Amino acid sequence: MQYARIDGSIVAAACHPSMSGWRTVICQPLDAEGREEGTPVLAIDPLGAALHQRVIMSTDGATTRQVVGDPHTPLRNIIVGIADPAT
Amino acid sequence: MRLGTVIGRITLTQQESVYSGSRLVVVQPLSREQFAGAAMQPLAKGSSVIAIDQLGANVGTIVGFTEGAEASQPFKEDAPVDAYIACLVDRILYQPPR
Numbered sequence: 001m002q003y004a005r006i007d008g009s010i011v012a013a014a015c016h017p018s019m020s021g022w023r024t025v026i027c028q029p030l031d032a033e034g035r036e037e038g039t040p041v042l043a044i045d046p047l048g049a050a051l052h053q054r055v056i057m058s059t060d061g062a063t064t065r066q067v068v069g070d071p072h073t074p075l076r077n078i079i080v081g082i083a084d085p086a087t
Numbered sequence: 088m089r090l091g092t093v094i095g096r097i098t099l100t101q102q103e104s105v106y107s108g109s110r111l112v113v114v115q116p117l118s119r120e121q122f123a124g125a126a127m128q129p130l131a132k133g134s135s136v137i138a139i140d141q142l143g144a145n146v147g148t149i150v151g152f153t154e155g156a157e158a159s160q161p162f163k164e165d166a167p168v169d170a171y172i173a174c175l176v177d178r179i180l181y182q183p184p185r
Contacts, residue, residue: 007122007183007184008122008180008181008182008183010090010151010174010179011176011177012175012176015151015174016142016161016173024088024151039122040122042089061157072160072162073160074160075153076153076157
C-alpha cells in the first residue's frame with residue numbers, strides 16, 4: 001500500500017464499464033515524512049476522501065477487482081484508508 | 088492508472104487474434120507540470136507507452152491508462168497486453184496545496 005495525498009479528481013465519461021460510477025481521484029504519492037514523491041497517479045475512491053487529505057492507496061489489483069465486483073476491470077489503485085490528520 | 092496524452096497511432100499488418108477490434112495508440116505519460124495544465128513539449132522527457140485502445144482515443148486526447156497485469160484483465164482469454172486505455176479524460180481538476 002502507498003501513503004498518498006488527494007490532489008484533485010478527473011471527469012471521464014467514456015471509460016471501461018467497470019469504472020463508471022466510481023469517483024476517480026488524483027493521488028500524489030508521499031514518502032514517510034509526507035514529502036511529494038514522483039508523479040501523481042489515479043485511483044478510485046469508495047471512501048469519499050476530501051481534497052488534500054492523506055490517504056492509504058492499495059496498488060493490488062485483486063483488492064480492486066473484489067471491491068468493484070468485476071473480474072475484468074483494468075483498475076488497480078483504490079483508496080482503502082484515510083489517515084488521521086494527527087499522523 | 089496514470090494519465091497520458093495520445094501522441095500517435097500504430098497500424099499492424101499482422102496481430103494477435105485478441106487485438107482484433109481494438110487499436111494501438113502511443114501515449115506519452117503526463118508530468119506533474121502537465122497535470123496543472125502546462126503544454127505538451129514536442130520532445131517530452133520519459134518514455135512513451137504503446138497501449139491498447141477500445142474507446143476511440145485520437146491524437147491529442149488525454150487518457151487514463153493502466154499497466155501490468157491489470158491491463159490484460161479486460162480480455163476474455165490470456166492477452167499479451169501490458170498497457171490498456173481505461174478512460175478518456177474530459178476534465179482534470181488538479182489543485183495541489185500551495
